[in-house]
Amino acid sequence: MRREDVPPLLVQAADRLPEPDLADAAWAAGLKVRRRRRRIAVVSVIAVFVVLLIISISIEVGSRGNADITPPNKPPTPRDYLAPAGKIAGIDFWVAPPPGSERLLDRLETPLGDRLELPGKVRPLAKHKLDRVAAVVLVKNGDAYEPLLLGRDSSWSQAAVQLAPVDGGSPLSSGAVSPDGKVVAFPQPGKLVTVDASTAEISQYPLPAGDFRSVSWLEDDQRILVSGPGVAYRVLVGEGGDGEPPLVRIEGSDDPEAVTSPFRIETGHLMRYLVTGQWTEEGPLTLPVRTWVGQTFSSGSGVARLFVAEKLPEVPTMRSQPQGVAAVSTLSMRHSRLLILGEPFTGSAQTPAGAGDPSYVREPGCCAVLGWYDQQNVLVQVRGWVLAWDLDSGQVRRVTELAVGELALGPGLRP
Amino acid sequence: MRDTVDPDFASFVDARQGRWLRTAYLVYGDLERAEKALLRAFTQLSMQWTRVDDPDAFVQRMLYLPALKPWNRSPAFPDEDDQVKAALGELTPAQRTVFVLLHVEELTEFEVGDLLGMSHTAVHAHGLTAFGRFRAALGAGDWRDAR
Numbered sequence: 001m002r003r004e005d006v007p008p009l010l011v012q013a014a015d016r017l018p019e020p021d022l023a024d025a026a027w028a029a030g031l032k033v034r035r036r037r038r039r040i041a042v043v044s045v046i047a048v049f050v051v052l053l054i055i056s057i058s059i060e061v062g063s064r065g066n067a068d069i070t071p072p073n074k075p076p077t078p079r080d081y082l083a084p085a086g087k088i089a090g091i092d093f094w095v096a097p098p099p100g101s102e103r104l105l106d107r108l109e110t111p112l113g114d115r116l117e118l119p120g121k122v123r124p125l126a127k128h129k130l131d132r133v134a135a136v137v138l139v140k141n142g143d144a145y146e147p148l149l150l151g152r153d154s155s156w157s158q159a160a161v162q163l164a165p166v167d168g169g170s171p172l173s174s175g176a177v178s179p180d181g182k183v184v185a186f187p188q189p190g191k192l193v194t195v196d197a198s199t200a201e202i203s204q205y206p207l208p209a210g211d212f213r214s215v216s217w218l219e220d221d222q223r224i225l226v227s228g229p230g231v232a233y234r235v236l237v238g239e240g241g242d243g244e245p246p247l248v249r250i251e252g253s254d255d256p257e258a259v260t261s262p263f264r265i266e267t268g269h270l271m272r273y274l275v276t277g278q279w280t281e282e283g284p285l286t287l288p289v290r291t292w293v294g295q296t297f298s299s300g301s302g303v304a305r306l307f308v309a310e311k312l313p314e315v316p317t318m319r320s321q322p323q324g325v326a327a328v329s330t331l332s333m334r335h336s337r338l339l340i341l342g343e344p345f346t347g348s349a350q351t352p353a354g355a356g357d358p359s360y361v362r363e364p365g366c367c368a369v370l371g372w373y374d375q376q377n378v379l380v381q382v383r384g385w386v387l388a389w390d391l392d393s394g395q396v397r398r399v400t401e402l403a404v405g406e407l408a409l410g411p412g413l414r415p
Numbered sequence: 416m417r418d419t420v421d422p423d424f425a426s427f428v429d430a431r432q433g434r435w436l437r438t439a440y441l442v443y444g445d446l447e448r449a450e451k452a453l454l455r456a457f458t459q460l461s462m463q464w465t466r467v468d469d470p471d472a473f474v475q476r477m478l479y480l481p482a483l484k485p486w487n488r489s490p491a492f493p494d495e496d497d498q499v500k501a502a503l504g505e506l507t508p509a510q511r512t513v514f515v516l517l518h519v520e521e522l523t524e525f526e527v528g529d530l531l532g533m534s535h536t537a538v539h540a541h542g543l544t545a546f547g548r549f550r551a552a553l554g555a556g557d558w559r560d561a562r
Contacts, residue, residue: 001550001553001555003518003546006518006546006549007518007519007521009499010441010499010503010515010518010519011437011519012499013441013497013499013500013503014437014438014440014441014519015437017433017436017437017440017446019433020432020433020436020450020453021429021432022428022432022450022453022454022457023420023424023425023428023429023432023457024420024425025454026428026454026457026458026460026461027419027420027421027424027425027461028420029454029458029461030458030459030460030461030462031418031461033458033462034462
């Protein structure tokens with residue numbers, strides 16, 4: 001076999017093959033491959049972009065120190081949280097800043113201003129009505145008292161009514177301002193006087209003869225609890241139900257200021273007011289209380305009242321009887337708390353000016369709870385000051401310095 | 416790339432597909448593999464149709480180079496009764512590819528070397544060995560006796 005014999009043999013071996021037609025199939029396959037490559041390129045670009053985005057977010061989160069994000073195992077606490085000083089009867093307590101150091105505290109801005117004093121010029125309430133009352137003070141005019149109302153805009157108005165002294169003292173009760181801040185009530189011998197700050201209307205409601213000293217509004221703004229030693233009445237000052245008598249005698253107390261709504265704190269019990277004029281026990285309260293002072297004030301989730309304590313080994317005092325504010329929770333999820341009022345500093349070169357002075361000692365009767373600023377801040381009157389105790393953080397702030405006597409606060413304090 | 420087949424591409428394929436299928440059949444020793452290889456080569460060409468300077472060389476390279484890859488070596492012409500095909504099946508892939516390109520495509524040894532990326536010496540050796548074994552398989556005696 002020679003070389004030239006090979007090609008015919010090979011051509012003959014492949015001669016009977018079918019004739020292919022590959023043009024359309026090849027072009028279609030090329031088109032398909034090309035599209036697939038384009039899709040892969042687009043998906044790859046998107047994937048790279050997403051990966052870069054995830055990496056950048058991880059770096060950003062990591063640079064903030066939050067790389068290890070884990071759910072907290074306890075509720076977050078405010079940034080300025082103060083740890084409690086200890087426990088009294090199983091309740092966390094804080095110790096209030098000592099008297100004389102109030103001016104150094106952070107301030108809670110309110111319409112009361114930095115110092116609450118009687119104004120030099122006051123407009124009549126009839127000409128300058130107030131939509132919500134922030135505070136009420138009394139000025140003495142001879143033997144009578146005249147109420148001055150402070151509005152939420154820090155302006156003063158004087159109500160055109162002369163109030164007689166009650167039991168030889170001021171007829172201003174710390175629960176005088178209605179929950180909506182529009183009406184102020186004053187106990188008077190044989191009657192109850194109300195001043196509507198939004199209309200300047202003065203109303204009088206007759207009461208049986210008695211020594212009434214304390215008023216407390218029901219939450220509906222329509223009824224007032226008026227109480228004296230051992231006797232108390234519910235007075236209808238708004239629209240009542242059909243056939244509701246304007247005056248109903250209710251369960252009284254030896255302490256007139258104990259008769260409050262919707263809760264009252266008494267030794268051993270937290271009690272809730274019922275529409276029948278009685279109180280039902282809400283829960284036990286075991287505190288080393290000698291006497292309760294002032295009225296009980298309620299917010300949505302707590303009740304607060306000031307007490308004079310027996311000897312407290314947890315907070316020893318040298319010159320004064322220990323006092324404290326009990327903020328009792330009405331919700332099971334929140335804890336009750338105590339604020340113990342301390343003594344002035346003594347004998348240190350670093351003490352604030354005036355500290356250690358016996359005139360700064362907080363004697364029993366100097367102090368009382370005046371209300372709630374909001375759901376977490378209790379307003380407490382101490383000697384010469386109104387303070388705000390933040391239940392969440394434990395911090396105490398100054399609200400105002402007092403240059404007035406008796407004071408009642410209202411919801412106009414809040415912005 | 417247009418959605419419908421390019422007329423020039425179709426003309427190019429129509430003019431060559433029969434000849435290249437027969438050559439590929441002899442190289443791969445299997446019609447199905449040959450068709451797949453040829454379709455793959457034309458597909459590659461279609462994607463670069465406007466950019467390829469020498470389409471014939473492009474297709475031939477795409478068509479025959481895979482036959483030399485180690486992972487692409489299946490027995491050629493298995494159980495074949497035809498003596499010529501059986502003789503081709505006894506050659507190695509490289510010998511068969513060179514032998515077919517020299518005698519069917521009628522390329523020179525230098526052109527085969529360029530196409531397959533081999534040296535001229537390697538092509539010459541493969542061609543000589545393939546011719547000898549082909550002859551022997553057909554019972555034509557030693558190649559050195561041929562003229």
